[in-house]
Amino acid sequence: MVNDAGNTSNASLVRQSWIKNDGIMDEKLKPVSDILFKSIGIPEGRKFLDIGCGAGSTTIRLGGLVSSGASVTGIDISEPMVSFAKEKAKAIENVDFVLANAQTYKFGPDKFDGAMSRMGVMFFADPVQAFSNIHSALNRGAFLTFACWAPVEEGELTDLLLRTALKHTGKPHNDPGTAVGPDAFNDKEHVKSILSSSGFSNLSIETLKIHSRARMSPEEDASINMEIGCAQRIMVDAEADDDTRGRIYEELLTISKEHQDGDYVGYDRSIHVVSAIA
Numbered sequence: 001m002v003n004d005a006g007n008t009s010n011a012s013l014v015r016q017s018w019i020k021n022d023g024i025m026d027e028k029l030k031p032v033s034d035i036l037f038k039s040i041g042i043p044e045g046r047k048f049l050d051i052g053c054g055a056g057s058t059t060i061r062l063g064g065l066v067s068s069g070a071s072v073t074g075i076d077i078s079e080p081m082v083s084f085a086k087e088k089a090k091a092i093e094n095v096d097f098v099l100a101n102a103q104t105y106k107f108g109p110d111k112f113d114g115a116m117s118r119m120g121v122m123f124f125a126d127p128v129q130a131f132s133n134i135h136s137a138l139n140r141g142a143f144l145t146f147a148c149w150a151p152v153e154e155g156e157l158t159d160l161l162l163r164t165a166l167k168h169t170g171k172p173h174n175d176p177g178t179a180v181g182p183d184a185f186n187d188k189e190h191v192k193s194i195l196s197s198s199g200f201s202n203l204s205i206e207t208l209k210i211h212s213r214a215r216m217s218p219e220e221d222a223s224i225n226m227e228i229g230c231a232q233r234i235m236v237d238a239e240a241d242d243d244t245r246g247r248i249y250e251e252l253l254t255i256s257k258e259h260q261d262g263d264y265v266g267y268d269r270s271i272h273v274v275s276a277i278a
Contacts, residue, residue: 010236012080017227019055019084024224026057027214032118032147033058035208035273037065039145045113050074051102051134051146052120056085056095062116063095070094073112076120077101103130107137114138117146122184131198138278144200148185150207150270157212157267158230160255165231168248169238182230191274200276208273213266218256221265225252 018025026033036058043066050059053074063072071094076082082099089095098105103124115134124130138144152158166173176183178190185191188205195203214221225231226249235245259265 010233011078014228014232015078015080017224019080021224021228022055022057022084024214024216024220025228026055028212029118031210031212032271033061035210035271036116036118036145036147037061039273039275040065040114040116040143042067043070043114043143045139045142046070047110047112048072049112049115049134049137050120051115051117052076052123053085053097054078054081054118054120056081056088056097058116058118059085059095059097060089060092063089063092066094071096073098075100075102075105102134104133107133111139112137112142114143114145116144119147119149119182121146122148122182123180125180127184127194128197131194131200135199135278140278142278144195144274144276144278146274147271148191148274149182150272151186152183152230154207154270155268157269160267161225161229161231161252162234164251164255165234165238165248168244168251169234169240171234171238181233185272185274188272191272195274195276200278202275202277204275206273208271210269210271211266212269213261213264215263216265218253218260218265221256221259222249222253225256 046069048062048066050062050072053059053076056074059072059074066072073096074085075098079099082097085097103126115138152162178184178187191205192203256265259267
């Protein structure tokens with residue numbers, strides 16, 4: 001899921017960039033997907049949910065794992081992303097997509113046997129309401145498995161982007177805490193509190209190191225990091241001019257070259273993998 005609460009214009013630009021770079025972004029996030037699907041295994045049931053599905057890659061992958069006759073629904077609030085996902089999955093019979101906010105969407109009486117999300121659950125305005133609504137859409141005993149980002153200081157890429165953007169904009173680092181956004185679920189106790197308050201049990205959170213990489217040039221990597229992620233958000237908040245943006249790009253390009261390995265550019269990152277039972 002791609003979201004930037006409070007700035008509709010900025011969110012639109014981020015989504016456009018994500019769609020343009022969908023293949024690269026999916027490759028960068030493949031280690032996250034692999035961990036999620038290893039945790040889920042071969043799910044038993046007939047109906048499953050992908051929360052904050054974005055461009056639909058994880059929805060499609062889950063659709064290929066479930067048993068014959070089972071289906072997977074992806075839900076996201078971004079019309080361009082959902083439209084793009086539908087186009088990608090137009091030949092896949094057991095996958096469909098819903099344009100809606102999972103916090104308030106009325107899922108109906110036909111409940112799901114499991115739900116997952118790859119970085120798509122940190123953007124709810126009221127997370128307890130959202131997860132309560134998701135809980136109500138799940139059968140008793142259904143699984144919930146999702147990945148979210150661990151704290152900034154535990155992830156090389158985010159830390160580098162943050163420090164570079166702050167240095168050139170001259171802005172202090174304001175820890176967003178649990179505010180809506182990519183880092184909203186950094187605090188594991190906060191996540192546990194939300195899920196417990198929403199009716200989930202058997203909570204488990206594991207923090208893992210991953211190496212996120214993709215086949216791309218340093219120039220492509222630096223450009224994407226200018227368009228998606230914390231550096232981009234800092235530049236928008238600081239109303240950075242072209243000169244400042246240019247200096248940030250040049251430093252990000254240097255960082256990308258330092259992290260180049262043949263045809264790939266990669267960074268170490270940290271994630272939380274969260275599991276619970278409805």
